[in-house]
Structure formats: structure tokens, C-alpha cells
Amino acid sequence: MPCRSTPEGVSAVSERVLYSACLLGVRCAFDGCDRRAKLPRGFPAAGEIPVPVCPEQLGGLPTPRVPAEIIGGTGFDVLDGSAGVFSRKGRDVTDAFLRGAREAVRVARITGCERAVLAEGSPSCGTDWHYDGSFSGRRVRGPGTTAAALVRAGLEVAAPKEVPGSAGKNEPSRTRS
Numbered sequence: 005m006p007c008r009s010t011p012e013g014v015s016a017v018s019e020r021v022l023y024s025a026c027l028l029g030v031r032c033a034f035d036g037c038d039r040r041a042k043l044p045r046g047f048p049a050a051g052e053i054p055v056p057v058c059p060e061q062l063g064g065l066p067t068p069r070v071p072a073e074i075i076g077g078t079g080f081d082v083l084d085g086s087a088g089v090f091s092r093k094g095r096d097v098t099d100a101f102l103r104g105a106r107e108a109v110r111v112a113r114i115t116g117c118e119r120a121v122l123a124e125g126s127p128s129c130g131t132d133w134h135y136d137g138s139f140s141g142r143r144v145r146g147p148g149t150t151a152a153a154l155v156r157a158g159l160e161v162a163a164p165k166e167v168p169g170s171a172g173k174n175e176p177s178r179t180r181s
């Protein structure tokens with residue numbers, strides 16, 4: 005939601021935008037590192053006030069943690085109960101992913117975010133694709149659990165390369181329910 009912001013050096017009209025925290029430099033990824041290198045130059049864009057969230061931490065998972073993948077569908081299917089999220093060791097972590105998705109939506113609502121810039125490929129934050137659950141590096145199309153929940157909550161969700169004017173492709177490709 006656009007808001008007036010007056011401090012010197014800040015755009016007169018600013019917009020709070022939800023960001024995957026790892027893209028902003030928070031060391032919240034499963035390996036205890038950040039994913040700052042995956043955020044193209046120019047992000048956050050001028051006028052954006054980034055709101056960092058890590059759904060997997062918000063869901064109660066530790067850092068570092070065993071990596072997990074969606075098995076049996078996309079993030080939408082996880083939300084609907086027809087797919088699950090499992091760690092590489094076979095632990096069912098679906099409930100933690102659902103909790104993290106709900107909390108990310110809650111943060112978006114509290115802060116008035118109407119857009120989200122999310123890390124691609126994650127079972128939580130992935131927008132266009134995630135891994136197929138075999139832990140072999142194979143990709144499948146579809147959003148992660150939090151990206152799907154944010155879409156259903158009405159947010160515009162995109163990976164940073166998809167944002168017009170970024171260093172990646174210029175045609176935006178938004179995730180839809």
C-alpha cells in the first residue's frame with residue numbers, strides 16, 4: 005500500500021514490499037547463509053520499503069535445517085491438503101510450512117504490503133518453480149507454499165528477475181492461483 009514518507013532521502017511516495025529475508029542478506033536459508041547474490045542490482049527498487057520475512061523460520065524451523073521439498077504437487081496443493089512438504093531425511097514438515105505461510109500473510113496484512121519479491125526455487129518462496137520432491141535437482145512448475153498463500157491473499161508475487169526494469173527478463177510473469 006503506498007504511503008507518504010517524509011525523511012530526507014526517502015521517496016515522497018513509498019510502498020512497503022514483502023521480501024524473502026534471505027534475498028536482503030538475512031542468514032536464514034537452510035544452510036545458514038543468505039541469498040543476497042540472487043537479488044539483482046537495483047533491488048529493493050527506489051521507493052520500496054522492504055519488509056523481510058522468512059516463512060520457514062516463522063513456521064518454527066531451525067537454522068540451519070535439513071532442506072525440504074514439496075512432494076505431490078505445488079504450494080497450492082499443500083494449502084489444499086493434497087500435497088506435503090518433507091525434509092531430505094523424510095520428516096513431514098508440512099505443518100511448519102503452512103504455519104510459516106500463514107504468518108507471512110499476517111505480516112503482509114499488518115504492514116500493508118500488496119506485492120512480494122520472493123526467492124525462486126524455494127518450497128516456501130518459489131514463485132514459478134520449485135524442486136520436485138526427489139532431491140535430485142529436478143524442477144517442476146508452480147509456486148511454493150508461502151507464494152501460493154500470498155497469491156490467495158491477493159498479493160502480486162514475483163521473483164526479482166521478473167520485475168520490469170530488472171537485470172533479468174523484462175516481461176513480468178506473475179504467479180496466479
Ligand code: SF4
Nearest residue numbers: 025026033058126129
Ligand atoms: S523460506 Fe524464503 S526467506 Fe526463508 S530462506 Fe527460504 S527462500 Fe529465503
